[in-house]
Amino acid sequence: MRFLHADGTTVHLGYCSNVHQAEDLKGVVSQLASHAEPVRERLGVDRLGIGLWLARPVVTELAADTGSLKRLKAELRARGLETVTLNAFPYAGFHREVVKKDVYLPDWADEARLEYTLDCARVLAALLPDDAERGSVSTLPLAWRTPWPDWRAETARRALHRLTTGLAALEAWTGRRIRVGFEPEPGCVVETTAQAVRELGGLDPDRLGICLDACHLAVQFERPATALRRLADAGLPVVKLQASCAVEAHDPADPAARAALRRLAEPRFLHQTRTAIVGTVHGVDDLSDALDGGLPQTTGPWRVHFHAPLHTEPEPPLRTTADQLGRVLAGLLGGPSADCDHIEVETYTWSVLPEPPADLAGGIAAELAWARDRLTGLGLKEDHP
Template identity: 50%
Template structure:
């Protein structure tokens, strides 16, 4: 998710990072989880010639697109993002238009031998304000999108991504909302393993609950959250991760099993009791777990990948490189390559 919102800028970013990562890994092709800001997606969707040219540019660089991230609409690298990443909601016609544009782009970029393409999206919107009318509007928008997916020239699926604090906060919320409302052939879940870990849900039971509801895990976002067993004793280490750009929701597992909630890490440091372990929505690199007393939730990721069907799209998603504390920073090419190599070696994934 590079900080470029025009095609020339995107290609410069890919030349600076994706192409060197592919070379460092020694693979002929590298898969991208492509993010396009709304205006870029609209421009490509409206111009078959521009889309064909963009695909040719990707092919020349040995880059493939089998999945897209249509969660952020734009401005994802602004100085402060926080709640704005959840706008526009699925009640807003701009969200439907943006996602339909991404479907057209995906049609043009999907490799000929890919079984399907996937597009992840936000879990309807932030939890408040939200009304019954908003529920209806979102359902109607997803029905309209489904008609577009059915008419597409390639099989493309929408993956709704549960996230703490949103209308569809957990996988259980998402399954409950989607199951009676969507066509499961075209709409399923994006299972982000950082978000899942933050919820303290059991990974194996979660995967089975999705399947039991007749829904599909369209893609897995392989990611890890921060975990700390003793928040009171790790305040200084946690404060290092309280940065101003992104929202870092926190959940505490209290001794009685109740999950306590805070919408951001600074709020959690001020309000949560710290009587039980915390998990923080901060995507930490898979290969570089933070030092004790903090750790990552790679164990949750591993359990998910040992449980899901082997033919699922798996996207390694760490978008927080630039906001990691200074002592955790590393060269971006080296970091991404190391993370993908860790995933390939430890989780037995194939690097495309």
């Protein structure tokens, strides 16, 4: 879906396909028919954005075969879908039985991460709608925090300069601008906006910026207005917003809350958990660690890196950080200028919910409708084709 901001900016809203299990081109094309097109039909719109996750083998095939690229673009167009952003955070294997910290591999000290990201940019340049101003690719925030010795940090810094050069060359060759957004995440080298400024400040803002995940921001107890101002002051553009909600237990000592949290402590994905004690954030790497005594229960709420559906609440007495997501949207788009033009709903956890939905397309459509209502509530106008 597209929206028009009062300043004339076209704002794109879509959902991320990493919720679907597909790691070959046939599977990607199949999910457009079995999931994405039904979501569009449920919303009753003629055009729906989809942020594609393309695993390394798919990107390799598309980058090497222009015929495959043209067929994928034709499939998107035939089903009323468009792509202006790719999620290049997971490299492969995102739906294995256990993913956990493997999602951060390869990291930015590994040549494979640079090559994959540039290939994603090349593929996206070919998939972009003709009238799209630019594309975006989101990626991990350098690496998991350990091990990260100085030599690996310096290797990653050199890779980012090569990334900038590669993106500039791609624009010169194709006429399409692709920006890469680094996504701060709890537990990583860059987990907060302050760390983003320290580690990523001074890079080319025309090519590189931040993918701001609202769930991650909430888990780290960052105030949206402060975080957005910090990024703007540092010249780090928000090239993409991942519209997502964390899970919060207001009273983690409550037996009902702990029972509900136990049902979210599943084996596939990492669910970093944080609490704030006298203004200082403390955390553990997984929800199970918190429940087993890794976090105090009586000092304040826990927030969990578990991407909860935007439009509904989890099992009581748990709740989501949807209000915080609303403040992020208002901070980016509620003023006289649009400070972000790509929004991706990224609830990849549907399959690991205690009660996975029988109607996934309906759930995704409801999330997008929630986001659409928040955007129009900020004064944006739906832009129909």
